[in-house]
Amino acid sequence: MEISPNTTCIGFIGTGVMGAAMAGHLLDAGYRLVVYNRSRSRAEGLLTRGAVWANTPAAVAQEADVIVTMVGYPQDVESIYLGADGLVAHAKPGALLIDMTTSSPRLAMRIYEAAKARGVRALDAPVSGGDVGARQATLTIMVGGDEADFLLAQPVFSRLGKNIVHQGPAGAGQYTKMCNQIALASTMVGVCEAMAYAIRAGLEPKKVLASIGTGAAASWPLQNLVPRMLASDFAPGFYVKHFLKDMAIAIASAEEMGLRLPGVQLAKSLYERLAAAYGDDMGTQALWLVYRDAETKADTTRPAAEQGGREGS
Structure with a gap:
């Protein structure tokens, strides 16, 4: 053939x-x-x-x-x-x-x-x-x-x-893809936390991205998905529901081998929170909503003097 x-x-x-x-x-x-x-x-x-x-x-x-x-x-x-x-x-x-x-x-x-x-x-x-x-x-x-x-x-x-x-x-391709998804799960949490930290510090997120996007922290999500996050573009390139499926497969497969994946379990719990609040038909970059909501809530509960200090920093 x-x-x-x-x-x-x-x-x-x-x-x-x-x-x-x-x-x-x-x-x-x-x-x-x-x-x-x-x-x-x-x-x-x-x-x-x-x-x-x-x-x-x-x-x-x-x-x-x-x-x-x-x-x-x-x-x-x-x-x-x-x-x-x-x-x-x-x-x-x-x-x-x-x-x-x-x-x-x-x-x-x-x-x-x-x-x-x-x-x-x-x-x-x-x-x-x-x-x-x-x-x-x-x-x-x-x-x-x-x-x-x-x-x-x-x-x-x-x-x-x-x-x-x-x-x-047979199966080796899927095992390799699980390695990819395991690495991606923690990376998605990391890039969201980096941007949340930048905003809390009073920095301009796009300028921060210009500096860290090509350094040691560089990654595909940082370069391709963070700009979508910051623009509130949550259209699916890869669905949240499919990423949740992948993380579940990775965790179950790891358990079969006697291996724990606490990073993936944390990422999965955050995506489950996102899905409960907003649904699971958005792109994986929508994880940012969990952090954006937390930042909005912090702004409403933080003392006015502290808010003013951060804005003037």
Whole structure:
């Protein structure tokens, strides 16, 4: 099997914030594209550009040689892959299944084994980079599965990302993505606390960002998400609800290994507070609202003399 626009039909399941952009890159590369999403309206942009609609995941499997999935939750992945009408049951012999959802490492292993038993290839290939990386095709792609299948998938991966690494056997991609989310969880708390501290100290947050954004504290969230926070732009590039899901997976997976993650547990509790107050359909940068609300409350309870002293500092 060789993957090329001239010979390969690609199926794409999950055309949300990131999935639609990713599928669009494959269309731009000349691949015949068959798409499915629970809400057809989210796929209309792709359909107007030439993609073909399928009514079910099974219908995608019957048409496509390679199938990419980018959905929300592990239960969605399990149903799409392992259900009676799922991809594994209906995929063509030798087809390549690539799950790019952030999901459970153990589920990735189950999918691999089920696919292998039917003569189907399977890779777990979660990504990092958010909506910006999806639009610019600069995603980091972390891949688990057989090396031969990883090499086979390169024409697809190269259209979606720049940093593409085979991490090991099935599940290794998802374990690596958990490392990413563990690091990100504490970083999001850190950047919010840095800005809260700057404001309390009477500093101009944008000027602070200009100084620390390229120093030892530099990070992708500091450079890309803090400007959104300060502009009160909480539109989702990566949903709070999905980050909560990821942190829950990381904590559960760590517990299986006898490892505690107090930093992730703290971040998860703060995001749960955010979700309770504002809902979970905003972007992860909305964590700033928890700190902004705390600062507003402090301003209303702090003695007037103290407030005046800070403002004049």
